[in-house]
Amino acid sequence: MSYITSIKRRKAIYVTIIPMPKRLRPHVNPLSITKEYSFEGFNNNNSIIVDVGACKGEFTAELLEKFPEKNFVLFEIRIPLADKLRKKFENNKNVVVFDGDGGRNFESILRPSVEKGIKLETVFVNFPDPWFKEKHKKRRFITPKFLEKSAEWITADTEFVFQTDQKFLFEETLETVGNSLFSNIEFFKEPPFGIRTDWEQAKIKEGDEIFRMKFKLHCLNNICKMRRGV
Numbered sequence: 248m249s250y251i252t253s254i255k256r257r258k259a260i261y262v263t264i265i266p267m268p269k270r271l272r273p274h275v276n277p278l279s280i281t282k283e284y285s286f287e288g289f290n291n292n293n294s295i296i297v298d299v300g301a302c303k304g305e306f307t308a309e310l311l312e313k314f315p316e317k318n319f320v321l322f323e324i325r326i327p328l329a330d331k332l333r334k335k336f337e338n339n340k341n342v343v344v345f346d347g348d349g350g351r352n353f354e355s356i357l358r359p360s361v362e363k364g365i366k367l368e369t370v371f372v373n374f375p376d377p378w379f380k381e382k383h384k385k386r387r388f389i390t391p392k393f394l395e396k397s398a399e400w401i402t403a404d405t406e407f408v409f410q411t412d413q414k415f416l417f418e419e420t421l422e423t424v425g426n427s428l429f430s431n432i433e434f435f436k437e438p439p440f441g442i443r444t445d446w447e448q449a450k451i452k453e454g455d456e457i458f459r460m461k462f463k464l465h466c467l468n469n470i471c472k473m474r475r476g477v
């Protein structure tokens with residue numbers, strides 16, 4: 248009897264000391280990650296597509312299939328995911344992955360290419376972390392400061408695509424964008440190129456509505472086009 252009990256006890260102890268797999272943190276405060284990167288660009292003159300918060304890279308993979316000649320820059324703040332993305336795209340020379348905060352590194356990674364005349368075609372901000380609390384708004388990707396800084400170097404042919412299932416975030420971002428130099432805004436209904444991201448697919452299953460807009464620099468009488476040499 249005591250033997251059985253001791254086996255049971257040993258089993259119980261054994262179970263508790265098995266190392267648990269590390270869980271992926273659901274949210275990382277981008278302002279706490281200060282890593283900085285630089286990137287001189289790709290070895291070709293083809294246009295660049297950016298996926299901010301690329302997660303598992305399914306969206307990029309489908310885009311890559313449709314546009315194999317284009318270049319892709321992926322930002323993913325969670326290091327385990329960024330490592331998996333690097334592995335996933337290791338045979339694609341036209342895909343680069345950066346961990347760290349996409350907002351902090353956006354200009355240093357992309358401006359050198361834009362200054363060489365490479366087209367920064369689309370920046371996808373798909374289902375970004377909403378950061379609900381007022382005091383956390385600075386952690387969002389699209390902020391007044393980000394747009395103000397980006398307007399200094401981004402050309403009028405770059406399109407930002409913003410998609411979310413959070414109505415309040417959509418409305419607040421719309422206000423931020425509308426008050427910036429990127430006030431050339433269009434709403435749209437269907438997912439870009441018919442590709443639904445993983446997050447969107449999950450939200451649609453839950454019956455959620457999806458909100459989408461795209462925006463560019465607003466040019467008055469082509470003045471910004473001329474000023475930026477587009």
Ligand SMILES: C[S@@+](CC[C@H](N)C(=O)[O-])C[C@H]1O[C@@H](n2cnc3c(N)ncnc32)[C@H](O)[C@@H]1O
Pocket residue numbers: 277299300301302303322323324325328347348349350373374375376388444445446447
């Ligand atoms: C809600 S998920 C959406 C993932 C994917 N875009 C989709 O639509 O399926 C947000 C993703 O953005 C990443 N992320 C959040 N803040 C980021 C930042 N500042 N820079 C880069 N990635 C970020 C998260 O780690 C997460 O993978």
